[in-house]
Amino acid sequence: MDSTQRVRAMLSFVQAADRGSFAAAARHLGVSPAAVGKNIAGLEAALGVRLVNRTTRSLQLTEEGQLFLLRAREAIDALDAAVDVVTLQRTQPVGKVRISTSNGFGRHFLLPQLPRLIARYPGITPEIDFDDHQVDLVRGGFDLALRGGMIEDSALVARKIHTMQMVLVASSTYLATHGVPGQVADLADHRLIAVRFLGGRMSSWDIGDGETEAFVPRPAAMTFSDPEAAMIAAADGLGIAQVGLHYAWPLIREGRLRILLADRLRSAPREMVLLYPHRALIAPRVRATIDFLIQEFSKIESLHVRTADLAAYHYG
Structure with a gap:
């Protein structure tokens, strides 16, 4: 008996035990009394014990039938609970x-x-x-x-x-000491803070003076694998970094970072x-x-x- 047949037979058995007859169980399940009888007979054969003693007027569970009924109810309740959980999750954010x-x-x-x-x-x-x-x-x-x-x-x-949006930033302290770059070429005289991707490639900067090649911050004064660390290093006066505006905006608002070469920015999509x-x-x-x-x-x-x-x- 496969799992599908077992569930069908268990349902027939439980309904027959609850309703007192194969006919009443059949009406509830929408099948014929013969189908209920066949399901229960198959279940008994699979278990190797008699579950029901049936006469023309009554249906009586055997001792084994009483014990199996308790376990069958638990199994069916578990199935009902599983359906209820899925139904609840289908209708509510749970x-x-x-x-x-x-x-x-x-x-x-x-x-x-x-x-x-x-x-x-x-x-x-x-x-x-x-x-x-x-x-x-x-x-x-x-x-x-x-x-x-x-x-x-x-x-x-x-x-x-x-x-x-990406922006080039440095602290006022750094700029007061090292000067302000007026064009991309001036970056060669500054401490550049680079970011290396996890794959090892150096992140290029979204700036340019008309040239087609991407600007890569070389030589780098320091390199980080975390863009946030590069931003903090720039805020601490360690050099110039390219950072995401969404991360840097609070520090820019506070005055800890200033935006550089804004007219040279080339926004990537x-x-x-x-x-x-x-x-x-x-x-x-x-x-x-x-x-x-x-x-x-x-x-x-x-x-x-x-x-x-x-x-x-x-x-x-």
């Missing part, structure tokens, strides 16, 4: 939501949203993976991801969070996006998380700085 995010964006922008997310949806359990590598959402079992750059995977749904695998049949727990994050990210000033807002912070 359950685990696995999110993949880069370290910087996760720490600065995702983590501050979690208290409000949980307060609004207490049934949601966020599970956050911090990883600067690109991940396969489906293979990795993630519900959604927060990633920046040039997104190419057309199999994923991408919801834009903001356009990523980069976006920070929220990615998820499917358009249809998204679980409520995932849909609620996506909609909440998109709404909250739209309110964060650092993610939506206008070009006009930067003029007051240019140096030179």
Whole structure:
């Protein structure tokens, strides 16, 4: 007897025991009394014991039948509970939501949203993976991801969070000591802070004086694998760095960083996006998380700085 036959036979047995006859069980299950009898007979044969003593007027469980009835009820209750759980998750935002995010964006922008997310949806359990590598959402079992750059995977749904702007920055202290670069060529006389990607490639800077080749900060006075560390080093007066405006904006507002060579910036088509695998049949727990994050990210000033807002912070 396979699992499907076993479940069908157990249902027939439990209904016959509860309702007192094969006929009553058959009416409840929408099958014939003969089918109920056959299911129970098959169950008895598989177990090797008699479960029911049946006469023309009554149905009586054997001692083995009474014992099996208790266990069969537990099994059917477990199946019902499993259906209830899935049904609840289909209609309400309940359950685990696995999110993949880069370290910087996760720490600065995702983590501050979690208290409000949980307060609004207490049934949601966020599970956050911090990883600067690109991940396969489906293979990795993630519900959604927060990633920046040039997104190419057309199999994923991408919801834009903001356009990523890169700026060249240094502290006032550094500039007072080393001078202010007026053009890209002047950078050769400065301490340049570089960022190396995880694959080993040096990050180029989005600046230029008309040349077609990307500007790579060489020789670098220091190199970091973490863009946030490069930003902090620049704020501490150690040199000039290219950083994401969304990370640097609070330090720029405080006066700890000044923007350099603003007229030489060449914006690359980069976006920070929220990615998820499917358009249809998204679980409520995932849909609620996506909609909440998109709404909250739209309110964060650092993610939506206008070009006009930067003029007051240019140096030179």
